[in-house]
Amino acid sequence: MYPELDTPALVIDLDVVRANVAEMAKAAAAHGVGLRPHIKTHKIPELARIQLEAGATGITCAKLGEAEVMADAGIDDILIAYPIWGEPKLRRLAALRERARVRVSLDSPEVAAGLGRLGRQTGAPVEVLVEVDTGMHRLGRPPGRPTADLVAEIAAIPGVEVVGLLTLAGHAYHSRSPEELAETARREGADLVATAELCAREGIEIREISVGSTPTARHVAGVAGVTEIRPGTYIFNDTAMMRLGVATEETTGARVLTTVVGRPSPERVVLDAGTKCLTSDGTGTPGWIRAVGLPYLHMEFLNEEHGVAHLGPGHARDGELPIGTRMQLIPGHACPVVNLFDVAHGVEGGRVVTELRVAARGAVL
Amino acid sequence: MYPELDTPALVIDLDVVRANVAEMAKAAAAHGVGLRPHIKTHKIPELARIQLEAGATGITCAKLGEAEVMADAGIDDILIAYPIWGEPKLRRLAALRERARVRVSLDSPEVAAGLGRLGRQTGAPVEVLVEVDTGMHRLGRPPGRPTADLVAEIAAIPGVEVVGLLTLAGHAYHSRSPEELAETARREGADLVATAELCAREGIEIREISVGSTPTARHVAGVAGVTEIRPGTYIFNDTAMMRLGVATEETTGARVLTTVVGRPSPERVVLDAGTKCLTSDGTGTPGWIRAVGLPYLHMEFLNEEHGVAHLGPGHARDGELPIGTRMQLIPGHACPVVNLFDVAHGVEGGRVVTELRVAARGAVL
Incomplete structure (x- = not known):
């Protein structure tokens, strides 16, 4: 990916x-x-x-x-x-x-x-x-x-x-x-x-x-x-729009590409994206962060550089989503997420086609 | 200020x-x-x-x-x-x-x-x-x-x-x-x-x-x-450290300088700092954002560019904290707040003495 x-x-x-x-x-x-x-x-x-x-x-x-x-x-x-x-x-x-x-x-x-x-x-x-x-x-x-x-x-x-x-x-x-x-x-x-x-x-x-x-x-x-x-x-769009019924997973266009960096137990999956990529917006709402195509992976909490998720019943086993697995996360609130990145990678048909500078990032003045 | x-x-x-x-x-x-x-x-x-x-x-x-x-x-x-x-x-x-x-x-x-x-x-x-x-x-x-x-x-x-x-x-x-x-x-x-x-x-x-x-x-x-x-x-330090008893308002060193930009009612005070300056970390914990020297100002919620607070009993009146008033906010979690700024302003004795570049901001890779 x-x-x-x-x-x-x-x-x-x-x-x-x-x-x-x-x-x-x-x-x-x-x-x-x-x-x-x-x-x-x-x-x-x-x-x-x-x-x-x-x-x-x-x-x-x-x-x-x-x-x-x-x-x-x-x-x-x-x-x-x-x-x-x-x-x-x-x-x-x-x-x-x-x-x-x-x-x-x-x-x-x-x-x-x-x-x-x-x-x-x-x-x-x-x-x-x-x-x-x-x-x-x-x-x-x-x-x-x-x-x-x-x-x-x-x-x-x-x-x-x-x-x-x-x-x-x-x-x-x-x-x-x-x-x-x-x-x-x-x-x-x-x-x-x-x-x-x-x-x-x-x-x-x-x-x-x-x-x-x-x-x-x-x-x-x-x-x-x-x-x-x-x-x-x-x-x-984002998971808040999905919950309101005005978007689906397919109409979400901004996602955070992340990698599994820890599998400390058969249930737990630790990702290299935390609040510095996803913000704390929406925290606590079940499903506020979703992994595309992995409905059985449930985000538990985010720290600054870690996303900690667990596998649902039937998936919690060694070998499932091993270290190095990549996935895309749909944020709970897209707007502040974009504000955390200097660049976004534009993709089409599964290929990276351009680099977009987030030119107005941090423009709070 | x-x-x-x-x-x-x-x-x-x-x-x-x-x-x-x-x-x-x-x-x-x-x-x-x-x-x-x-x-x-x-x-x-x-x-x-x-x-x-x-x-x-x-x-x-x-x-x-x-x-x-x-x-x-x-x-x-x-x-x-x-x-x-x-x-x-x-x-x-x-x-x-x-x-x-x-x-x-x-x-x-x-x-x-x-x-x-x-x-x-x-x-x-x-x-x-x-x-x-x-x-x-x-x-x-x-x-x-x-x-x-x-x-x-x-x-x-x-x-x-x-x-x-x-x-x-x-x-x-x-x-x-x-x-x-x-x-x-x-x-x-x-x-x-x-x-x-x-x-x-x-x-x-x-x-x-x-x-x-x-x-x-x-x-x-x-x-x-x-x-x-x-x-x-x-x-x-930050308000989380204050709540744990390991810091006081006096030992908080990173603050967001903000201005009152709206006073739509005698109770409500709208500030020009929201989650793009303070993040959503700690949201919902009473007092997660504090205004220095203003214990009677209570933060209600943050949007990306707005901080919405209300004045406590005895202070909710016209003329209190009018538009243009400046104050300093102590964040709920200092670390991700710094990550939102390209520069920080170093102060000593109430004067700005230096500009510090947040050189490792956004370094998630």
Whole structure:
């Protein structure tokens, strides 16, 4: 299995990536909404290009540093879905705006004030999307009156132009059934649309209704009034998406190639990939890490450089998965996994065809 | 607070580091054991130098790639506490042995066979420590007869020289009292010493008894027969060490500088540091992330770029910790946090004095 690679290594199946990208582009087109993929999942300009060529209208980044890397690669329509605060970042944003169309999200008049100064200094208002809390309880105020008041307050700041509302229904990740997931997505969209209507009645027109997350994307795209979806994980998928029923082992595109380095007992299999390759995201959820094609191998725990798994009944014997055996692990959460590697190895039809630099790795600033 | 740094940023207090390093060196010297710090915690050659200058006899690495970085910096006595498998790594190990004294650990005849080939080819046996499972249930066989049999099997392989036994009592991290911790440490040492005596009676002399982990280090150093301790985390400490009673807020040396970027409600405080700065290690344990000097701020959850905390009773009000406020977060597990940053900022007396490159970041191969 990929003998030209030493392990552990990050392997990206480009056939799977292209199929995932095409399928989401088709879903967005079917509903007539824009698709603005979140590149935090891959952090690789070449993969953002694949998304844009398949019909994405632009990209989403979490941090300014990611946006700079993508702009360096010639991508010129970027939403930074994060409140930008402080003079050093505002200066960088000003420079970025000279080479790309940039929108940002925020949830406070304080952050809007800084952006307003920038907009006035440059003579071009900063286009912002106001973040709404549709149940994740991270940033944003609740939909309806609290958000409408915030929108009015921000819209009154010179140098800022409110162009949209934005949300991420991250709590959808905890859905326990397809019905619950669909209902969360429907409410995510409906709450934003109703809030936009409230704003419009009070004289502020909201042009964009931008909604997030891979699990809700296909559902929320169909809500009347939604203009844009921002899924990220769909390009690779992971065991969290499998558990939510929106992916299968076959549609997972980012995997960690690993080798058995210890067989201390007939049951125990020790792998050379731990949290430094897979993170601790999802730890404790049964099956949060899966070995492709080996359903009888169960991950027990990860340390930094070790994955400790045990063989299920009927397989716990000497000679099964001996030292030196290679396998591919599907991560529990693809996005932070990619952030641990400097390079990913692109494969097609079981062969390594290219090396991809994870150019926006570690771009937390 | 460190106005010259934008956030999020990794800040290392060099005064704290020197004090932690000196204190552990003193403990090792008091018991007459060698101190071979695990550099996975910092991954920074300059900090390994501080440890060596304070009396460490050498260093421990988890992976060959880390050892290569440290050898590049002139460090010439290295234990790679990991089974090295496969021709590419064996070739790299051969090259590394030309510029440093290298020992490796293992727990199988299969891995020993590869090392034996290397030892025979180069005319210099590879010195190995056999890993023993003293309760962590990762690598190694149980102490006593199972390990003695393994040692005999490995010692019979030409080109390999068994010089020691090695263990890591990682399960000590789950201790619920100082007494339980001390007892785990005592047993960790005693089990290895008894196993070494069994090997000696059967004609294989074990020179090194090498035991690991920061929480057990001070206890196990006092067990007669132990020759070496390999703590790692002690250089920085973290909230896990605080919970085990071996560190305080004052002795934590690696912190993430962060800024409040959202105050969506009087209770909620959103920070610009998430799992991409702090990892998900320790998630769910109350107080797994602490804000220095702010005991009334409680971390709720981390997403990749957000830390979401709430203010305790009496502090949940507008104007408390407004947007733009800076603070330092103590991570739940220092080692993987450092692995997320390309650079760390060294501080002394509240001032930034140097930039340290995390040279062995991402060295999983």
